[in-house]
Amino acid sequence: QVQLVESGGGLVQAGGSLRLSCAATRRTFSSYHMGWFRQAPGKEREFVAAISWTDDSTYYTDSVKGRFIISRANAENTVYLQMSRLKPEDTAVYYCAADRWYVGDRRDEYDYWGQGTQVTVSS
Numbered sequence: 001q002v003q004l005v006e007s008g009g010g011l012v013q014a015g016g017s018l019r020l021s022c023a024a025t026r027r028t029f030s031s032y033h034m035g036w037f038r039q040a041p042g043k044e045r046e047f048v049a050a051i052s053w054t055d056d057s058t059y060y061t062d063s064v065k066g067r068f069i070i071s072r073a074n075a076e077n078t079v080y081l082q083m084s085r086l087k088p089e090d091t092a093v094y095y096c097a098a099d100r101w102y103v104g105d106r107r108d109e110y111d112y113w114g115q116g117t118q119v120t121v122s123s
Helices: none
Strands: 004-007 010-013 018-024 033-039 046-051 058-060 068-073 078-083 092-099 117-122
Touching (some): 004 092, 018 117, 033 078, 046 068, 046 078, 058 068
Parallel strands (some): 010 117
Antiparallel strands (some): 018 078, 068 078, 092 117
16 A cells, blocks of 8 residues: 655745645655646546656656656655646646556556645636
8 A cells, every 4th residue: 555645735826836745655665656647626637747666757748848847756755746837727636646557647547646735826
C-alpha cells in the first residue's frame, strides 16, 4: 500500500506560482511512477504531468508545457509540481497518483491516489 498526501494548494492571482507537494508513506517510493491529475468542477479528472521512476522521464499535457515542472526527491519520498504563470483555467483540485508499473496519462492505470489539494487562480 502507498498512502499519498498532497499539500501546497491555495489561492493565487493569475500569473503567479505555486508548488504542490505529494508525500508518500512507503519507503519504496523510489520504485513508483508518479503522476499529477486535476479535476475542475463539473469536469472529468484529467492528466497534468507524470514522472518515471526508472529514468526520471517526464510527461505533460499540452496546456501546461512550459509552465509546470514535475520532479521527485526520492530521499524525501516526495514528488513536486512547480506551477508557474498560472491561469484561471488551472483552477481545480489537484491529485497525486502512484503506480508501480505504469507512467502516463491514463488515470485508470494508477493504483494509488491522494485526497487532493485545491488550487484556485483568480483573474
